Amino acid sequence: MSQSLDILEKRIxxxxxxxxxxxxxxxxxxxxxxxxxxxxxxxxxxxxxxLLKWRIKSFNGWKKMTEPSWANLQYPLIxxxxxxxxxxxxxxxxLKSLDEVDPQLLETYNKLGIPLxxxxxxxxxxxxxxxxxxxxxxxxxxxxxxxxxxxxxFSEAVQSHPELIKKYLGSVVPAxxxxxxxxxxxxxxxGSFVYIPKGVRxxxxxxxxxxxxxxxTGQFERTLIIADEGSQVSYLEGCxxxxxxENQLHAAVVELIAHRDAxxxxxxxxxxYPGDEKGRGGIFNFVTKRGICLEENSKIxxxxxxxxxxxxxxxxxxxxxxxxxxGEFYSVAMTNNFQQADxxxxxxxxxxxxxxTIISKGISAGKSQNTYRGEVKIMKNADNxxxxxxxxxxxxxxxxxxxxxxxxDVRNATAQMEHEATTSNIGEDQIFxxxxxxISEENAVSLIVNGFCKDVFAKLPMEFAVEANKLMxxxxxxxVG
Amino acid sequence: xxxxxxxxxxxxxxxxxxxxxxxxKPGEIHAVMxxxxxxxxxxxxxxxxxxxxxxxxxxxxxxxxDLNEKTPEERxxxxxxxxxxxxxxxxxxxxxxFLKEALNAKRRYFGKNELDAATFLKRIKEKLELVDLDVSFxxxxxxxxxxxxEKKRNEILQMLMLEPDLAILDETxxxxxxxxxxxxxxxxxxxxxxxxxxxxxxxxxxxLNYVKxxxxxxxxxxxxVKSGGPELAIMLEEKGYTWIExx
Numbered sequence: 001m002s003q004s005l006d007i008l009e010k011r012i013x014x015x016x017x018x019x020x021x022x023x024x025x026x027x028x029x030x031x032x033x034x035x036x037x038x039x040x041x042x043x044x045x046x047x048x049x050x051l052l053k054w055r056i057k058s059f060n061g062w063k064k065m066t067e068p069s070w071a072n073l074q075y076p077l078i079x080x081x082x083x084x085x086x087x088x089x090x091x092x093x094x095l096k097s098l099d100e101v102d103p104q105l106l107e108t109y110n111k112l113g114i115p116l117x118x119x120x121x122x123x124x125x126x127x128x129x130x131x132x133x134x135x136x137x138x139x140x141x142x143x144x145x146x147x148x149x150x151x152x153x154f155s156e157a158v159q160s161h162p163e164l165i166k167k168y169l170g171s172v173v174p175a176x177x178x179x180x181x182x183x184x185x186x187x188x189x190x191g192s193f194v195y196i197p198k199g200v201r202x203x204x205x206x207x208x209x210x211x212x213x214x215x216x217t218g219q220f221e222r223t224l225i226i227a228d229e230g231s232q233v234s235y236l237e238g239c240x241x242x243x244x245x246e247n248q249l250h251a252a253v254v255e256l257i258a259h260r261d262a263x264x265x266x267x268x269x270x271x272x273y274p275g276d277e278k279g280r281g282g283i284f285n286f287v288t289k290r291g292i293c294l295e296e297n298s299k300i301x302x303x304x305x306x307x308x309x310x311x312x313x314x315x316x317x318x319x320x321x322x323x324x325x326x327g328e329f330y331s332v333a334m335t336n337n338f339q340q341a342d343x344x345x346x347x348x349x350x351x352x353x354x355x356x357t358i359i360s361k362g363i364s365a366g367k368s369q370n371t372y373r374g375e376v377k378i379m380k381n382a383d384n385x386x387x388x389x390x391x392x393x394x395x396x397x398x399x400x401x402x403x404x405x406x407x408x409d410v411r412n413a414t415a416q417m418e419h420e421a422t423t424s425n426i427g428e429d430q431i432f433x434x435x436x437x438x439i440s441e442e443n444a445v446s447l448i449v450n451g452f453c454k455d456v457f458a459k460l461p462m463e464f465a466v467e468a469n470k471l472m473x474x475x476x477x478x479x480v481g
Numbered sequence: 482x483x484x485x486x487x488x489x490x491x492x493x494x495x496x497x498x499x500x501x502x503x504x505x506k507p508g509e510i511h512a513v514m515x516x517x518x519x520x521x522x523x524x525x526x527x528x529x530x531x532x533x534x535x536x537x538x539x540x541x542x543x544x545x546x547d548l549n550e551k552t553p554e555e556r557x558x559x560x561x562x563x564x565x566x567x568x569x570x571x572x573x574x575x576x577x578x579f580l581k582e583a584l585n586a587k588r589r590y591f592g593k594n595e596l597d598a599a600t601f602l603k604r605i606k607e608k609l610e611l612v613d614l615d616v617s618f619x620x621x622x623x624x625x626x627x628x629x630x631e632k633k634r635n636e637i638l639q640m641l642m643l644e645p646d647l648a649i650l651d652e653t654x655x656x657x658x659x660x661x662x663x664x665x666x667x668x669x670x671x672x673x674x675x676x677x678x679x680x681x682x683x684x685x686x687x688x689l690n691y692v693k694x695x696x697x698x699x700x701x702x703x704x705x706v707k708s709g710g711p712e713l714a715i716m717l718e719e720k721g722y723t724w725i726e727x728x
């Protein structure tokens with residue numbers, strides 16, 4: 001019996017296969033943060049006065065805030081003055097097509113297995129590639145434009161659609177929301193902007209691949225997605241980052257707004273550098289993602305597969321304001337070695353007949369700690385609200401931990417709440433059963449874990465489902481020797 | 482095919498098997514009978530390579546090779562199959578996927594191409610019929626929410642698909658109604674050949690009414706106390722284990 005356990009306890013020895021650095025000229029601001037830095041960023045982006053003021057107000061708010069410490073995470077204090085708040089690949093001229101993109105940049109994406117050339121041909125996927133802080137290229141723009149869809153970099157949207165930005169920016173995640181959101185609001189570099197007009201079903205999956213590449217450069221993405229009445233959109237976000245010794249900070253803000261009868265599906269596969277097998281390096285990922293079902297019959301669905309980052313602090317949430325609106329959260333969080341994840345969701349029911357579904361699958365291996373933290377709040381006027389939560393954890397080996405913190409706050413007696421939670425070890429009996437049928441230890445674990453995650457993977461768009469399966473295999477490699 | 486010589490094994494300080502000798506030739510069906518706790522399942526697990534018990538003496542030789550150094554996967558590749566008494570559930574993994582993985586692992590091991598989807602489906606449909614299961618069955622998660630009968634049929638289905646040379650059926654007949662028992666017996670009959678051997682582990686002789694064994698061994702407290710032909714099973718049914726114990 002002990003043999004398979006011994007094997008299970010062996011550390012992951014696999015190198016992070018995306019660990020490389022692109023040698024590209026960068027325009028980087030020296031480390032440090034003050035009002036001048038914010039003015040510099042804003043000026044660099046040619047932003048309107050009101051936006052600069054918004055940034056400065058956020059910055060002043062942030063200065064009065066302290067880093068939250070309630071999460072089940074341990075990491076060295078971040079010195080925010082050691083971080084550089086602006087880095088952009090030097091653009092020599094305006095780019096008209098992919099052919100003009102820096103070949104080294106394209107090579108980087110090739111190494112990641114997401115070549116733009118292929119992406120371009122991949123039917124139904126438009127790619128807005130964010131390289132460090134500046135969007136490099138956007139494809140499929142024309143076809144989207146023919147439907148009236150706006151899909152561009154955040155900076156571009158500030159120039160071309162300032163009225164939309166002004167109306168919605170910070171409307172879901174106010175600058176005062178939390179420490180990292182405030183920081184992001186002050187210094188956000190770039191990100192994606194999506195607007196789907198009334199009654200339009202976005203004809204393709206929209207996707208962005210993020211990449212952190214400059215040493216000591218914090219990355220502060222800002223994403224804003226608006227689905228107008230009766231529209232539908234599915235947005236994919238995928239991330240990988242190169243190997244680094246220093247910890248890198250990432251503090252993104254994503255805001256989703258769904259109007260009447262609109263539907264937003266937001267999927268993430270996060271595979272940033274998790275640190276080495278001794279726990280050195282890796283990305284610190286402090287993200288604020290929130291959507292609002294603003295009006296009746298709207299729906300927001302978050303699906304995430306989190307396998308990377310040294311530290312993850314992330315709670316994609318939905319405010320169910322409109323009557324009959326729906327919120328969903330499907331999550332797989334996998335931690336190995338010394339990774340720590342504290343992730344979950346918040347479902348805030350304000351409207352009548354609102355429903356929310358939470359399915360969370362945590363996988364812990366090595367010496368990692370994996371925490372689910374979720375809050376379901378049923379407010380006074382939310383008659384007949386319903387929530388279903390299911391939180392399952394699986395442990396591989398004896399040195400890791402799985403934790404579940406569900407918070408439930410019900411202020412309306414008509415609410416229906418269901419909560420299920422399980423924690424289990426990968427059974428030796430399960431592994432032996434597979435072995436007896438000729439399936440190796442490693443394949444058995446991968447098989448069992450993929451089975452465990454199946455309910456969530458089923459919610460991912462096709463392209464991502466395949467990637468997610470692969471990711472799990474890569475992340476599990478070595479965890480069983 | 483299989484030669485077990487003076488096999489002794491212990492779990493912790495407790496000796497479970499106290500010197501087992503068993504010789505199974507190709508094409509033979511051996512029945513190992515005994516009460517609960519007599520060491521039947523331990524014997525089955527040791528042949529399959531589960532490390533619940535530790536060998537303290539003797540050897541298990543399969544196809545001329547000592548199994549001691551072989552992993553459970555290697556034993557499986559070489560044609561040993563164990564039909565589990567209590568098959569575990571693997572949620573989210575459907576039978577089709579699981580069997581494909583198992584079958585292709587074996588094919589890769591022997592340097593063959595992986596089976597294409599159409600051939601696989603054709604093959605599994607044939608086998609499903611033999612164990613009287615509907616094709617929708619293979620979309621279900623492995624052993625999750627299965628009835629006792631479904632679990633055992635599924636084990637036999639896997640045996641038919643993986644085509645082992647030595648099949649050990651650990652209490653495959655327990656907890657089955659008469660129809661399921663007949664179906665499973667039929668599956669075994671169909672699979673029987675001059676090259677394939679069976680070890681049927683049971684404490685009731687009733688399966689043996691449908692599958693005629695060449696040899697019957699009676700295991701009591703870790704020892705084979707009596708071996709004989711099929712008539713031994715009939716005697717046991719009439720007189721019970723106490724008859725042997727008294728002797």
